[in-house]
Amino acid sequence: MVDETPLLQLRGITKSFGSVQALTEVDFDVRHGEVMALVGDNGAGKSTLIKCVAGVQAADSGEVLFEGNEVHIHGPKDSARLGIEVVYQDLALCDNLDVVQNMYLGREVHDRLQRLKEPIMEQKTAETLKSLAVTTIRSVRQPVATLSGGQRQSVAVAKAVQWNSKLVILDEPTAALGVAQTEQVLALVRRLAEQGLAVVIISHNLHDIFETATRITVLRLGRNVGVYERAKTTQEEVVHAITAGVPTKVAGIPGTAAGATT
Amino acid sequence: MSAAGAAAPVEEEPRGLPGLYKRAITNVKSGNLGVLPIVLGMVFIVVFFSFKATNFFTGNNFDNIIVQMAGTAMLAFGVVFVLLLGEIDLSISYVAGIGALTVAELQLPGSGHQINGLLAMVAAVAVCAVIGAVQGSIVAFVGVPSFVVTLAGFLIWQGVILQQLEQPGSIIIQDRWINYTASYYFSDLAGWLIAAIITAIYAVTVLGGVLGKRRAGVAIGNPGLVVAKLVGGAGASFAVVAICNHAKVPHGLPLSGVLVVIFLVVLTFLAKRTTFGRHVYAVGGNAEAARRAGINVPRIRILVFVISSAMAAIGGIILAANVNSVDLNFAAAVIGGVSLFGGRGEVRAAFLGALVIATVSNGLNTAGYATGVIYMVTGAILLLAVTLDTIARRLQVRSGR
Numbered sequence: 001m002v003d004e005t006p007l008l009q010l011r012g013i014t015k016s017f018g019s020v021q022a023l024t025e026v027d028f029d030v031r032h033g034e035v036m037a038l039v040g041d042n043g044a045g046k047s048t049l050i051k052c053v054a055g056v057q058a059a060d061s062g063e064v065l066f067e068g069n070e071v072h073i074h075g076p077k078d079s080a081r082l083g084i085e086v087v088y089q090d091l092a093l094c095d096n097l098d099v100v101q102n103m104y105l106g107r108e109v110h111d112r113l114q115r116l117k118e119p120i121m122e123q124k125t126a127e128t129l130k131s132l133a134v135t136t137i138r139s140v141r142q143p144v145a146t147l148s149g150g151q152r153q154s155v156a157v158a159k160a161v162q163w164n165s166k167l168v169i170l171d172e173p174t175a176a177l178g179v180a181q182t183e184q185v186l187a188l189v190r191r192l193a194e195q196g197l198a199v200v201i202i203s204h205n206l207h208d209i210f211e212t213a214t215r216i217t218v219l220r221l222g223r224n225v226g227v228y229e230r231a232k233t234t235q236e237e238v239v240h241a242i243t244a245g246v247p248t249k250v251a252g253i254p255g256t257a258a259g260a261t262t
Numbered sequence: 263m264s265a266a267g268a269a270a271p272v273e274e275e276p277r278g279l280p281g282l283y284k285r286a287i288t289n290v291k292s293g294n295l296g297v298l299p300i301v302l303g304m305v306f307i308v309v310f311f312s313f314k315a316t317n318f319f320t321g322n323n324f325d326n327i328i329v330q331m332a333g334t335a336m337l338a339f340g341v342v343f344v345l346l347l348g349e350i351d352l353s354i355s356y357v358a359g360i361g362a363l364t365v366a367e368l369q370l371p372g373s374g375h376q377i378n379g380l381l382a383m384v385a386a387v388a389v390c391a392v393i394g395a396v397q398g399s400i401v402a403f404v405g406v407p408s409f410v411v412t413l414a415g416f417l418i419w420q421g422v423i424l425q426q427l428e429q430p431g432s433i434i435i436q437d438r439w440i441n442y443t444a445s446y447y448f449s450d451l452a453g454w455l456i457a458a459i460i461t462a463i464y465a466v467t468v469l470g471g472v473l474g475k476r477r478a479g480v481a482i483g484n485p486g487l488v489v490a491k492l493v494g495g496a497g498a499s500f501a502v503v504a505i506c507n508h509a510k511v512p513h514g515l516p517l518s519g520v521l522v523v524i525f526l527v528v529l530t531f532l533a534k535r536t537t538f539g540r541h542v543y544a545v546g547g548n549a550e551a552a553r554r555a556g557i558n559v560p561r562i563r564i565l566v567f568v569i570s571s572a573m574a575a576i577g578g579i580i581l582a583a584n585v586n587s588v589d590l591n592f593a594a595a596v597i598g599g600v601s602l603f604g605g606r607g608e609v610r611a612a613f614l615g616a617l618v619i620a621t622v623s624n625g626l627n628t629a630g631y632a633t634g635v636i637y638m639v640t641g642a643i644l645l646l647a648v649t650l651d652t653i654a655r656r657l658q659v660r661s662g663r
Binding site: 076077080088090092093094095096097101105106107108110113114115116117118119120122123126 | 477479480541546547552554
């Protein structure tokens, strides 16, 4: 585990919006086949960090290594090319389109005359959902508007996974879901990791995180305050880090946080 | 037409239900009435005017209605795409006027800039496409609401038309090709051939779709529905030709009717079967999701306004050709039929809307009512029809679809 190069490495990511320092010298690693939870209070910089990886926002400084090579992500297309897919909190699905149409949105299979190849897309969609054991969706030709929250989340995740992605980032995947639906989605997240994908899950819900995550990265006020192995930590310790954590990197003084296992 | 229309409500439903009949019942119960209310409304309108005016229910008048509907239908087709985006285009009636004016000016003998009628039509469509591109760009790049942009367009293009026509009052269209768009009627034989060709193309498309699905191992729709579609399509096209050939004074199938069918098919294909159409639906459904999926949202917005204005030009040409001239009152009559059912986001619904409005105004005309009454009734029907449609949809939402 130690000698294996992490899939994604962020080194010293800094980002400010005007006078507001959103991220300060943040380091972040994700390995193959693991579920990395990214936690922190509101305004801790979780979403900003994710947006830097997704190419929605550019970091002011710092470097991004993907599979050990330095990469420059300037837009959503760059990250998609690397195999990074983000499932946003608001899901980015079109309610008026059906499951197949959403899965292939912007990447429709078509011939030279721009004619859509519906049968192929329908077949592939059914296969992808089956491989992820998403069985609650009755018909892939249902409009997304008719799906429940958990089903929508499953579609959004399946959409992200479909494109041979290597890293899937989930922003608050269970925030709006009931208990049973949350279980559904968490099971899906675990399956992704079992299939060898790296998963980053942003959540406020520590219960969900302790159910799924392999490791937990805590951000506080735009700084990294610790990385914990799920098996070797407790909810109390993580809560303490979220609310009162001390930065691991304070200008020039390395590794100052207690309990960090990086 | 009514046969194809009646089969439509069950077309988009999930597969696997045992019988067509049962599926239709389920749809009706859940409030998913499709085009059924429109078809019933049409039947009522036709029966009503048949009793009201002796010369309404005749072959001659059937031909008339087709020609009168054609121009409005073209405008309605174009605006469907705008409505799909959740935008509005108020300018189309006067953009249509600009299209007609351009054609009229370019065919004017002895004006020094007279060109071939066909070229004049192409030029008119191009001019209006540019108008659409400008209006669309302001909406897409600057973010001015389409309501404001196209309302401004409405005033500006109306002004241009008034300015140009102030001196002559009206311009007579003499060019053969331009007038053909509204006044050419096919011979009996040609009419039958066209019906056969339409039926054949329809059959090939429907069966091709079934084969494609089978090849990919995807569920195929109810075979009964496929047969019903084919029989309905063939029946409708041959029935229309039979009535047109039976007519005496305008005798035969009008070219304008064929043009409407061609654009209906082409634009339906564009909306439902191409990546462009899919992206239009996506931008209309959730523009942010479309953007994140890598769709060029401003490009889609602009193209949609280009389509709307170009179709307006085509409609304008047919409307002008129908009266062989462009005059100051040109655009007023157009506005009514355009948005009726266009909000359903289906080209064929826009077709039915145009058909309803054309039939009603023709009926009122034949029964001898004044223009004022025609406008009032048209307005009332517009409100009534869209209200019923909205209520039906709300029921549909409530029953969880």
